[in-house]
Amino acid sequence: MSLINTTDLLGMLHQLRLTPTAIDVLSVMAKYQDTGGEVGMKQAEIDEILGVGQASMSRAMGLLVERGIVIRSGGGRGHRYALNPAVAGYESQTELEKSMTQQLAVGGPPPIKVPGYTKRPPKPGKGGLHAVA
Template sequence: MLFNTTGLLGMLHQLQLTPTAIDVLSVMTKCQRSGGAVDMKQAEIDEILNVGQASMSRAMALLVDRGLVLRSGNGRGHRYALNPAVAGYASQSEFESEMSRQLATGGPPPILVPDYARRPPKAGKGELHAVA
């Protein structure tokens, strides 16, 4: 069992993720090794979620763009890991060691929260409209 000290769940709504991206992140979180490495390819995650290659690629690209998922390699040989700031760790000391290592090299990669193009509507003020 891995533990995680991040407030990621509290800020998911601010990251403006698609439902598919949230599902992909959930699978990756469940299947991660200590420290965030995910030994699965996109196709393997898609087998679990059954969303299709195009939706899977868009969701993964969104997670990478937001900084929640780190991608290494190129072509079909991509390796994925969760950002060290949101990854699970086997122990508190492992988490502290990784964060010390990250801070020594400039800190973990940032998680990018998109800016609103305009202020969101206030609750109870007119109709809410879905945004694509």
């Protein structure tokens, strides 16, 4: 089944400053999501696919939740995960529009948080471009 998305998440991944493991986790979640972004997998099941270990898996999932890309519900070991409705896949344009209308009625989907610079970006013209052979 091919799902359509509301945004081009891949185009903004570099801005989110995700770890390679978090990107891998997000890829698995996107692949196995149900329409609307629900992911019927636990962290351990995702880790079975990736083989990164429990600690790395927890850090990666924590980062995705912190950035707002993944929504965690439930408590303890019973956490359930879903992709943010703004980046989830939908079976049709009609389904996407219905979901977004519902989200807007309750204030919109949760924001995706892009971290700010910890230091100033380089000034234009400084350093120049270097050819790589």
